[in-house]
Amino acid sequence: VTPNDMLTRVDTLETPVPIVDLAVVEHNLAKMQGYADAHGLRLRPHIKTHKLPMFAQRQLALGAVGITCQKLGEAEVMADAGLDDILISFPLIGPIKAARLAALARRVAHLRVVADSVAGLDTVAQAAREAGRDIGVLIEFDSGNRRTGVTSVAEALELAEAARARGLRCDGLMTYPAGPEAAAFIAGVKAGAKAGGEFAIISAGGTPNAWRMHEIPGITEMRVGTYIYNDRTMVGFGGASLDECALHVHATVVSRPTATRGIIDAGSKTLSSDQLPPGLGVGYGLLLEYPDAIIERVNEEHGMLDLSACARRPEIGERVRIVPNHVCVVTNLHDEIVLARGGVVDAIVSVAARGRTR
Amino acid sequence: VTPNDMLTRVDTLETPVPIVDLAVVEHNLAKMQGYADAHGLRLRPHIKTHKLPMFAQRQLALGAVGITCQKLGEAEVMADAGLDDILISFPLIGPIKAARLAALARRVAHLRVVADSVAGLDTVAQAAREAGRDIGVLIEFDSGNRRTGVTSVAEALELAEAARARGLRCDGLMTYPAGPEAAAFIAGVKAGAKAGGEFAIISAGGTPNAWRMHEIPGITEMRVGTYIYNDRTMVGFGGASLDECALHVHATVVSRPTATRGIIDAGSKTLSSDQLPPGLGVGYGLLLEYPDAIIERVNEEHGMLDLSACARRPEIGERVRIVPNHVCVVTNLHDEIVLARGGVVDAIVSVAARGRTR
Numbered sequence: 172v173t174p175n176d177m178l179t180r181v182d183t184l185e186t187p188v189p190i191v192d193l194a195v196v197e198h199n200l201a202k203m204q205g206y207a208d209a210h211g212l213r214l215r216p217h218i219k220t221h222k223l224p225m226f227a228q229r230q231l232a233l234g235a236v237g238i239t240c241q242k243l244g245e246a247e248v249m250a251d252a253g254l255d256d257i258l259i260s261f262p263l264i265g266p267i268k269a270a271r272l273a274a275l276a277r278r279v280a281h282l283r284v285v286a287d288s289v290a291g292l293d294t295v296a297q298a299a300r301e302a303g304r305d306i307g308v309l310i311e312f313d314s315g316n317r318r319t320g321v322t323s324v325a326e327a328l329e330l331a332e333a334a335r336a337r338g339l340r341c342d343g344l345m346t347y348p349a350g351p352e353a354a355a356f357i358a359g360v361k362a363g364a365k366a367g368g369e370f371a372i373i374s375a376g377g378t379p380n381a382w383r384m385h386e387i388p389g390i391t392e393m394r395v396g397t398y399i400y401n402d403r404t405m406v407g408f409g410g411a412s413l414d415e416c417a418l419h420v421h422a423t424v425v426s427r428p429t430a431t432r433g434i435i436d437a438g439s440k441t442l443s444s445d446q447l448p449p450g451l452g453v454g455y456g457l458l459l460e461y462p463d464a465i466i467e468r469v470n471e472e473h474g475m476l477d478l479s480a481c482a483r484r485p486e487i488g489e490r491v492r493i494v495p496n497h498v499c500v501v502t503n504l505h506d507e508i509v510l511a512r513g514g515v516v517d518a519i520v521s522v523a524a525r526g527r528t529r
Numbered sequence: 530v531t532p533n534d535m536l537t538r539v540d541t542l543e544t545p546v547p548i549v550d551l552a553v554v555e556h557n558l559a560k561m562q563g564y565a566d567a568h569g570l571r572l573r574p575h576i577k578t579h580k581l582p583m584f585a586q587r588q589l590a591l592g593a594v595g596i597t598c599q600k601l602g603e604a605e606v607m608a609d610a611g612l613d614d615i616l617i618s619f620p621l622i623g624p625i626k627a628a629r630l631a632a633l634a635r636r637v638a639h640l641r642v643v644a645d646s647v648a649g650l651d652t653v654a655q656a657a658r659e660a661g662r663d664i665g666v667l668i669e670f671d672s673g674n675r676r677t678g679v680t681s682v683a684e685a686l687e688l689a690e691a692a693r694a695r696g697l698r699c700d701g702l703m704t705y706p707a708g709p710e711a712a713a714f715i716a717g718v719k720a721g722a723k724a725g726g727e728f729a730i731i732s733a734g735g736t737p738n739a740w741r742m743h744e745i746p747g748i749t750e751m752r753v754g755t756y757i758y759n760d761r762t763m764v765g766f767g768g769a770s771l772d773e774c775a776l777h778v779h780a781t782v783v784s785r786p787t788a789t790r791g792i793i794d795a796g797s798k799t800l801s802s803d804q805l806p807p808g809l810g811v812g813y814g815l816l817l818e819y820p821d822a823i824i825e826r827v828n829e830e831h832g833m834l835d836l837s838a839c840a841r842r843p844e845i846g847e848r849v850r851i852v853p854n855h856v857c858v859v860t861n862l863h864d865e866i867v868l869a870r871g872g873v874v875d876a877i878v879s880v881a882a883r884g885r886t887r
Binding site: 264268423444470471475488500505 | 544545577621629648649675677680782783784787790798799803828829830831845858861863864884887
């Protein structure tokens with residue numbers, strides 16, 4: 172037992188600082204794995220939220236079948252830590268990506284990449300050839316989000332054919348998030364598929380709608396990331412409660428120029444300038460101690476508080492805890508993150524896969 | 530002379546990647562220093578845009594009187610590189626900041642900090658005592674931006690008095706940006722000042738209005754940062770031309786799901802989600818090759834292009850160059866930045882003061 176006076180309380184740390192409550196993390200991980208297990212869905216967490224090998228390993232220990240990474244650089248960090256079942260959920264295009272993917276394939280036992288074009292398939296095929304390894308492909312389709320992904324069943328089937336022609340294994344379909352068109356699209360592709368083992372994996376992503384994924388016929392795998400920490404957007408969508416938000420940014424009120432205005436030392440460099448989706452609320456984060464305050468504007472280092480609606484108002488030097496709008500971008504802004512239990516620092520860890528834009 | 534085949538062209542680098550043209554940087558630095566010199570203003574560049582000691586040193590070599598840093602962590606990086614005249618332009622509050630400021634004061638010959646409250650003065654006074662060194666204070670005032678800064682001449686004079694009572698040197702006033710109320714405020718404080726040497730420095734910031742700072746009576750020092758690289762906001766405000774934008778993000782088109790939609794591999798993790806100020810335009814950056822394309826939405830890794838208005842449209846695999854909306858936040862998102870001359874890589878440097886949120 173560590174004597175009490177050796178413990179560092181999180182509320183004594185210099186601000187601004189992102190602090191993760193490990194008990195909440197453990198609750199969130201167990202809850203999602205429980206949901207996946209209850210509905211016979213395979214869980215393949217997206218590491219973009221935590222960017223930490225230790226949490227990826229914890230997710231596997233709880234029952235996850237592997238991980239999802241958005242970028243090669245993230246996958247490389249995870250491979251360095253021994254993760255050996257990885258889906259890269261962003262299209263890779265061109266010879267530089269092919270060479271990196273080949274190097275990754277040599278050391279990751281189970282590697283898959285999404286593609287929504289022939290150019291994407293060519294990149295994966297080149298990497299597989301270079302590495303002398305199998306790399307599975309998931310065809311990405313658009314189920315209503317208007318981002319990447321083919322927009323018709325015919326295109327998906329053509330790409331599966333093109334994959335086959337390139338000696339690639341077409342393992343399935345992938346979409347983000349699981350929008351209204353998902354079920355019909357999946358059924359259409361299944362009906363049109365030729366080979367027996369093709370399209371065995373139907374992968375859908377997104378934490379907000381995670382708890383209803385079992386309602387979409389055909390989905391076999393969930394890619395979810397935000398659920399480990401949750402955030403104000405997730406609470407707004409009803410996918411998490413405020414108590415399930417594991418990451419708080421601790422900040423300090425540094426200025427009170429007028430009766431209704433306050434400034435905190437957390438701006439867009441700490442919270443990002445991500446706003447809430449339309450209809451979910453205003454401001455750049457929720458102040459737990461002053462829920463009626465609005466972070467109405469952020470500059471890089473300044474967060475401007477509108478305190479008009481607050482009965483009680485914070486003084487200069489006072490600390491506040493902020494639930495960010497979008498937690499994935501917050502972890503990407505910080506070199507280190509504090510892990511805590513019961514308000515006491517457990518560890519300060521480097522966010523290993525932070526800043527991996529490539 | 531390096532043989533031609535030893536050179537790395539920037540358009541062969543893996544994307545997404547931020548690339549800075551050194552000739553444009555040199556032009557921008559010389560132009561601003563020329564403006565300051567022509568009007569007898571002292572230039573104290575803000576390093577928040579470049580975050581690189583080498584550029585801070587270049588700014589000094591061209592005539593800058595010192596540098597401005599927003600955070601202690603940035604100032605520490607610059608002090609490590611030998612910079613010895615630093616203004617910290619963000620209020621420091623509390624004992625942890627005082628201890629760090631004291632350590633900094635022991636190794637920086639000329640150190641000043643802004644304050645807009647008694648708590649801020651107390652922090653500086655504690656640091657000065659601990660270090661046994663002088664630390665100058667600038668009183669921050671609000672000239673219309675509604676951020677930090679006292680809002681009346683009386684408050685400014687009271688803080689000067691409070692500084693004196695704490696044994697601190699009140700060197701002047703500071704505001705950001707130089708808004709409409711600046712001239713009257715400066716005149717009011719000058720008229721009310723007691724001691725002779727007080728308020729010798731009147732410091733105003735902000736690149737957009739930099740070229741008109743000489744029109745505001747009383748200003749002695751300019752704090753400008755963005756001018757070294759410039760960005761779409763600066764062009765929108767008329768403070769720079771497109772040719773004066775030194776940093777381009779090179780990206781690749783990775784998907785073309787429909788005739789009018791394209792996806793690039795640069796989203797909010799590369800460009801940030803900072804939008805343009807109202808009235809200056811739409812989207813998350815300007816594509817130089819496709820100026821009619823709109824980056825209408827960004828997710829962390831995806832930039833969604835609306836190509837409806839484009840006569841010609843990019844294919845998958847095509848590279849594009851993007852002028853970001855706000856360049857300061859872009860440099861903060863990247864561990865490394867590429868410096869180039871004539872489209873050829875000159876150096877790849879670590880963004881030394883990136884991520885210094887504290």
